[in-house]
Amino acid sequence: MPDDDRGGNDRADVTPVMSDLSPEHEQLRESVERFAQREVAPVIGGFYEREEFPYEIVAKMGEMGLFGLPIPERYGGMGGDYLALCVALEELARVDSSVAITLEAGVGLGAMPIYRFGTEEQKQRWLPDLCSATILGAFGLTEPGGGSDAGATRTTARLDGDEWVINGTKAFITNSGTAITGIVTVTAVTRRLDGGRPQISAIIVPAGTPGFTVSKTYSKVGWLASDTRELSFDDCRVPAANLLGEVGRGYAQFLQTLDEGRVALAALSVGLAQGCIDESLRYLGEREAFGHKIGEYQVLQFKLADMEARTHTARLAYRDAAQRMLNGRPFKKHAAIAKLVASDAAMLNAREATQIFGGYGFMNESPVGRFYRDAKILEIGEGTSEVQRMLIARELGLRSAL
Ligand SMILES: Cc1cc2nc3c(=O)[nH]c(=O)nc-3n(C[C@H](O)[C@H](O)[C@H](O)COP(=O)(O)OP(=O)(O)OC[C@H]3O[C@@H](n4cnc5c(N)ncnc54)[C@H](O)[C@@H]3O)c2cc1C
CATH class of the missing domain: 2.40.110.10 (Butyryl-CoA Dehydrogenase, subunit A, domain 2)
Incomplete structure (x- = not known):
């Protein structure tokens, strides 16, 4: 997210801070944001209601190179890194999680194990088609x-x-x-x-x-x-x-695959949490009750403040975990922390956004209705929240009695 917070410092300081993206990642973020807003947002509600897989959207994501973001160019990928995948997932999930999880599973669970552990022949055989989304x-x-x-x-x-x-x-x-x-x-x-x-x-x-x-x-x-x-x-x-x-080696392979996947799922969760903020901010400025815009009521402003605080913290957590991974440092605990706090943020924000929308929030036609239904699985998939807590406790040196 562009950070326009100038509070507490009147100098226009351009020194990078932790949440900043590199120019390349920022460029990617903007292009996925455009794609999500223009190509996904207007149509995805219909696919959702029909429970239909959005083949054309997936094909376009393949053409954009999203399925090959962290895979080297020699295997048909974009030669980017795992943070690039996370940034793309965050932007997609701001609008829709079905499309985002299709990308997350396609890359994180489909292509990455082959890239990380496959033989040269397997990589040559499968990765180019996986990167272009010709196959999933x-x-x-x-x-x-x-x-x-x-x-x-x-x-x-x-x-x-x-x-x-x-x-x-x-x-x-x-x-x-x-x-x-x-x-x-x-x-x-x-x-x-x-x-x-x-x-x-x-x-x-x-x-x-x-x-x-x-x-x-x-x-x-x-x-x-x-x-x-x-x-x-x-x-x-x-x-x-x-x-x-x-x-x-299957056990070790999937443990590593899941550690990485948790960072990606955390990014997806942050996207959903941000989507709840986007929609709620808009609605607070539109909806009136008792002669006032509902955004004038401090009780609702506080909900937005909490939603923003949770989302910002979760974003820092997943970017920190991704950066550790890219720098070759241990990141198991940080991936579990990111997954835990980000899925929590998504779940809570979805609940609050639905509340802010009142009855309309309970309608399938509103994006927040979708966010509400999509948030729960984030506390379950790729390791439940209990499993994340087990991993964090283990990394702290604690051993379970069971
Ligand atoms: C939509 C969807 C997509 C999915 N996609 C994939 C996929 O692509 N590939 C794949 O392999 N899997 C996938 N999964 C499976 C998902 O990863 C599992 O559902 C998840 O890991 C939990 O496993 P489980 O459902 O068997 O629950 P269980 O393991 O049976 O757990 C049940 C409950 O017990 C708790 N629990 C278990 N053990 C402990 C313990 N030791 N201490 C405390 N609490 C504990 C859990 O946290 C949970 O609350 C998907 C699931 C869904 C719903």
Whole structure:
């Protein structure tokens, strides 16, 4: 966000501060803001109500290079960094979260594991199409039996000659069943180690592989214009070469993928929180009650003040976590903090914005109605708020009694 706060200092000081973006990131932010306002905002409500995946919008985002933002140019990406992805997510989610989560999952969960851990051949094979959004990628970790305890994976993959044979079910997988879904990377137990501990590996499954089926989309509370499905693997055979990186590295790979993804989801949450402020500010200046604009009532002004304070703090938290990641410093705790405070800010701001809009806030046609429905999942996806607190406590050296 442009920072026009001159309070407390009468010098026009241009020394960079923590929340500033580089000129390149600011340019990206402005272009995604324009796209979101012009191309997404006017039509997305209809897709949401019809629970329809917005293929044309996704194609345009592909043409803009958004799906390849943090991927090097040699693999068809834009050669930017992870903060660039976060900035784009923030701007999209200011307007709509279904489109933003499609991008977040497509890049953070679809392309990034292949870029980080894949063989050169896998990168050459999949990344150019993922970066252009010719195909979408997904990551299947969660199972019907549980997501937080990801080590309890039940899906199995056994090597039979030069093929993996996969059996099991994955639940709630984003981007997994669209007409342009190209691959789903799934975690599976590839053998039992001494003491019965599972060896978990990640395997790339191309869409359309026999034995791999997707359910129809779930009936969800929010993110209605995004694609979420249950996946079944019934003796599904893929080449041995589809193993992502090394055998037995699946657990470590998804932990790293989720650490990064949390920063991205925090940025998306900040966008939703900011969208609530944008809409509320407009409405405070328009709506009248008891002969006054409702923005003249201090009780509502205080709501906006709290919404702004939460959003600003959460933005600093995700940009700090992203910067640590880019500088090669440990960022696990900071990613968890960012996800925790940003999802909290989104949830609270959505509640307050809906209140400010009164009855209109409860109507699906108003963006704040959508924000309200979309906010809750931010406290659940890519690690619940309880899981973030567990991670933070662990980073403080505390050990659980359980
Ligand atoms: C719309 C949507 C999209 C999703 N997209 C994907 C995707 O693309 N890929 C993917 O793999 N997953 C995806 N998920 C799954 C999501 O990541 C999981 O729902 C989430 O991690 C929580 O897992 P769970 O639902 O199994 O809840 P559970 O793990 O069963 O948790 C239930 C409750 O118990 C709490 N809990 C669990 N363990 C502890 C503990 N030790 N201490 C305290 N509290 C605890 C949790 O915080 C939660 O409140 C998606 C989910 C949704 C709804």
